[in-house]
Amino acid sequence: xxxxxxxxxxxxxxxxxxxxxxxxxxxxxxxxxxxxxxxxxxxxxxxxxxxxxxxxxxxxxxxxxxxxxxxxxxxxxxxxxxxxxxxxxxxxxxxxxxxxxxxxxxxxxxxxxxxxxxxxxxxxxxxxxxxxxxxxxxxxxxxxxxxxxxxxxxxxxxxxxxxxxxxxxxxxxxxxxxxx
Amino acid sequence: xxxxxxxxxxxxxxxxxxxxxxxxxxxxxxxxxxxxxxxxxxxxxxxxxxxxxxxxxxxxxxxxxxxxxxxxxxxxxxxxxxxxxxxxxxxxxxxxxxxxxxxxxxxxxxxxxxxxxxxxxxxxxxxxxxxxxxxxxxxxxxxxxxxxxxxxxxxxxxxxxxxxxxxxxxxxxxxxxxxxxxxxxxxxxxxxxxxxxxxxxxxxxxxxxxxxxxxxxxxxxxxxxxxxxxxxxxxxxxxxxxxxxxxxxxxxxxxxxxxxxxxxxxxxxxxxxxxxxxxxxxxxxxxxxxxxxxxxxxxxxxxxxxxxxxxxxxxxxxxxxxxxxxxxxxxxxxxxxxxxxxxxxxxxxxxxxxxxxxxxxxxxxxxxxxxxxxxxxxxxxxxxxxxxxxxxxx
Amino acid sequence: xxxxxxxxxxxxxxxxxxxxxxxxxxxxxxxxxxxxxxxxxxxxxxxxxxxxxxxxxxxxxxxxxxxxxxxxxxxxxxxxxxxxxxxxxxxxxxxxxxxxxxxxxxxxxxxxxxxxxxxxxxxxxxxxxxxxxxxxxxxxxxxxxxxxxxxxxxxxxxxxxxxxxxxxxxxxxxxxxxxxxxxxxxxxxxxxxxxxxxxxxxxxxxxxxxxxxxxxxxxxxxxxxxxxxxxxxxxxxxxxxxxxxxxxxxxxxxxxxxxxxxxxxxxxxxxxxxxxxxxxxxxxxxxxxxxxxxxxxxxxxxxxxxxxxxxxxxxxxxxxxxxxxxxxxxxxxxxxxxxxxxxxxxxxxxxxxxxxxxxxxxxxxxxxxxxxxxxxxxxxxxxxx
Numbered sequence: 001x002x003x004x005x006x007x008x009x010x011x012x013x014x015x016x017x018x019x020x021x022x023x024x025x026x027x028x029x030x031x032x033x034x035x036x037x038x039x040x041x042x043x044x045x046x047x048x049x050x051x052x053x054x055x056x057x058x059x060x061x062x063x064x065x066x067x068x069x070x071x072x073x074x075x076x077x078x079x080x081x082x083x084x085x086x087x088x089x090x091x092x093x094x095x096x097x098x099x100x101x102x103x104x105x106x107x108x109x110x111x112x113x114x115x116x117x118x119x120x121x122x123x124x125x126x127x128x129x130x131x132x133x134x135x136x137x138x139x140x141x142x143x144x145x146x147x148x149x150x151x152x153x154x155x156x157x158x159x160x161x162x163x164x165x166x167x168x169x170x171x172x173x174x175x176x177x178x179x180x
Numbered sequence: 181x182x183x184x185x186x187x188x189x190x191x192x193x194x195x196x197x198x199x200x201x202x203x204x205x206x207x208x209x210x211x212x213x214x215x216x217x218x219x220x221x222x223x224x225x226x227x228x229x230x231x232x233x234x235x236x237x238x239x240x241x242x243x244x245x246x247x248x249x250x251x252x253x254x255x256x257x258x259x260x261x262x263x264x265x266x267x268x269x270x271x272x273x274x275x276x277x278x279x280x281x282x283x284x285x286x287x288x289x290x291x292x293x294x295x296x297x298x299x300x301x302x303x304x305x306x307x308x309x310x311x312x313x314x315x316x317x318x319x320x321x322x323x324x325x326x327x328x329x330x331x332x333x334x335x336x337x338x339x340x341x342x343x344x345x346x347x348x349x350x351x352x353x354x355x356x357x358x359x360x361x362x363x364x365x366x367x368x369x370x371x372x373x374x375x376x377x378x379x380x381x382x383x384x385x386x387x388x389x390x391x392x393x394x395x396x397x398x399x400x401x402x403x404x405x406x407x408x409x410x411x412x413x414x415x416x417x418x419x420x421x422x423x424x425x426x427x428x429x430x431x432x433x434x435x436x437x438x439x440x441x442x443x444x445x446x447x448x449x450x451x452x453x454x455x456x457x458x459x460x461x462x463x464x465x466x467x468x469x470x471x472x473x474x475x476x477x478x479x480x481x482x483x484x485x486x487x488x489x490x491x492x493x494x495x496x497x498x499x500x501x502x503x504x505x506x507x508x509x510x511x512x513x514x515x516x517x518x519x520x521x522x523x524x525x526x527x528x529x530x531x532x533x534x535x536x537x538x539x540x541x542x543x544x545x546x547x548x549x550x551x552x553x554x555x556x557x558x559x560x561x562x563x564x565x566x567x568x569x570x571x572x573x574x
Numbered sequence: 575x576x577x578x579x580x581x582x583x584x585x586x587x588x589x590x591x592x593x594x595x596x597x598x599x600x601x602x603x604x605x606x607x608x609x610x611x612x613x614x615x616x617x618x619x620x621x622x623x624x625x626x627x628x629x630x631x632x633x634x635x636x637x638x639x640x641x642x643x644x645x646x647x648x649x650x651x652x653x654x655x656x657x658x659x660x661x662x663x664x665x666x667x668x669x670x671x672x673x674x675x676x677x678x679x680x681x682x683x684x685x686x687x688x689x690x691x692x693x694x695x696x697x698x699x700x701x702x703x704x705x706x707x708x709x710x711x712x713x714x715x716x717x718x719x720x721x722x723x724x725x726x727x728x729x730x731x732x733x734x735x736x737x738x739x740x741x742x743x744x745x746x747x748x749x750x751x752x753x754x755x756x757x758x759x760x761x762x763x764x765x766x767x768x769x770x771x772x773x774x775x776x777x778x779x780x781x782x783x784x785x786x787x788x789x790x791x792x793x794x795x796x797x798x799x800x801x802x803x804x805x806x807x808x809x810x811x812x813x814x815x816x817x818x819x820x821x822x823x824x825x826x827x828x829x830x831x832x833x834x835x836x837x838x839x840x841x842x843x844x845x846x847x848x849x850x851x852x853x854x855x856x857x858x859x860x861x862x863x864x865x866x867x868x869x870x871x872x873x874x875x876x877x878x879x880x881x882x883x884x885x886x887x888x889x890x891x892x893x894x895x896x897x898x899x900x901x902x903x904x905x906x907x908x909x910x911x912x913x914x915x916x917x918x919x920x921x922x923x924x925x926x927x928x929x930x931x932x933x934x935x936x937x938x939x940x941x942x943x944x945x946x947x948x949x950x951x952x953x954x955x956x957x958x959x
Binding site for chain 1 (some may be wrong): 199201202204205207208209217218220221247284308311312314320321322323325326327328329331332335336337338339342343363367368385386388389390400428430432434435436437438439440442444488
Binding site for chain 2 (some may be wrong): 702751813816945
């Protein structure tokens, strides 16, 4: 490696690829029906009813949102269910200009981690662990993200109308600022 | 709890050879052929043949990149694993640095005298863009319905880091500038070059704050190391590079239930590795580092996780030139993922290979200015979860 | 060198479908049971966690993301191995032998019932250039080729395979994990339609949802947590061919299996036929012919002799050398990477149950397993009490 020598491997440019004979195309036929399990099913049913549910670890008192059947810190089954107000504050937020498959979006989306107000935590800014959700933000502009105004902003879920809810995280359309 | 120095480890383990292929956006070779090329080069650099190898460890990140289920079984022949105990390990993006860790315990256990450790990744088979593969890394029920893009999660972490540590994009862009410049000395490099902070800030905005030149490229490539027990190593070479400490950690899956500004998953792994290596003050005892840099801010983030700087201190040290190749604590002298390229597992192993080359003073134009005794390489993976750390010394 | 032992094991499922729990909850249930049996707190007492899983089985890329929480491995050294639970066991043995790790938890789970297109998933393991364009109509075609070659080489007929099926499906009737056990007769198998010549649906083990967690300890740690450690006297694993070059492979034998058994015997310091040092065996049988092939590669009996012993009842649960007294995969189903681990679990529990009744000198069990098509990877474990 000390002297400059050429390494193995052959670089293939896009146009060279197209000119190769016998390119094999394979479209995978892989489909799954994921079991949500006990804790997530309860959570999804809650969303359908317009409620954000968490579950408490009876040992350490942490309230998990999204809920799980076990406390990952104590390694014990979780206990009581808790309903949250749904309000929280923005931990971090970004502006996405591209889609899942990296196409340019016509209208950028704002995505955030929302730290939810929940019992079992101090709800202060320096807390390492918290109840929270990963979701979209609406009612704020790109500038609010870029200049940082959005971080720490109080937000609440904007629910879809009950008849449109299907028991999915998308039953929340987005989180929006709480008007004070 | 794992908290012992390494005097409990029976066998010292050395790295005695390394190999690497070109890193490029798309390679003609199949994944098996890439693995073979890197393996062959690693064996030759150690003056060994496959016959001298007892066991094989393969590393590769998600199967969906190469588009092959049971990728370890598929790579087995190219990686020299036939009629040998062969295993594939993985911890997502952290896999590359994890491969020498797994090879370490193969030797340290006394079960294998020599191990060929091979990492391969081919991101190009996925069409139209490998980003589509990343759609499947999310929780299928809670996250995938939102239509996420992989860059979201990085952008969220970067934004939080910028907020918490009061760092601006200009400073972070300097990591990209440094690493792409460092990579100009690397024969495998895909994205080396002299760029400016303005180039980064003017590049396409993907997910603000992440822009095109904040990110490492999409790559194909492979890398390999040969590890040996102390007895074998002394026979093979006069300048073995010792694996002095290994550490790894997985944090919880729920990345949006914790502070994103500080990578405790890296910190825990680093503490494990330093303890094994008997290192108490890494910021003084480590001479150079290869922190994982798929994104420019990640290098700073990981430098802090590795305790080579205090939390939020890395940007300031970067500005002072502390991490330059001629600096006090050179980071990513290889050019990193930003400069050399990012075939996931192979990129991590490239970082471990850089420790080997630097510690043998064989890094040529990339050799850091100061004398080197100890180096640390680190990779990160999964949903802001995996930390893998290896400490090597000469 | 530190000896390693299995100190505890927990399991969940082994049902055609576990609908009410997610795979993570199944992992948790298995882990909870494994730890509770020996009073181990994974958050403090376990030094490393290994999960055996594959992305496409899960439908998640980078599926190790989901490994740590359900087994107690959050913020601890947790890793994944893409392989059978026996390969995880091998890694655990090595970790313990480094002298740096005392207790290691290993885990595997499978939820085939979550997969809607199992053939499509299994096709993804075929070489993309040579095999996928052929679009084989049935994922069991490789087993068909192997079975035909095996029968052609040995001169055995389908009755031999039917006898294996009948023995194992019946043996599983009193095993709570053998959800696919049934009083199948040789006649039932012979008269069934073939799925892939020469195999009928009885010859092909069905799928089960399952999770297993085992706790592996070094000698000192093992004795601290349990009075009944089961020693991993030997373990071996080997790959004989890459899945990209199957065409070059001999189809009527399984050299990797032989190598894995030899490696395990070497580590255990044992030689000779397994029946000379073990009381029973749990061997590969996800396709009926594999049991006879596994017995051959393990050195128990060549296929003709094996068939005679099978006919004579030597391999029955109460025979001279019981083979798959659990019912094997034919009765318990195939659970992806759990499958080999299931054989280890059966051997572990049976050794503990027999305890003092084991004949002196034979206080061991032999486990032989394969990773399933299209792989050419095999594993072997020798357990002893």
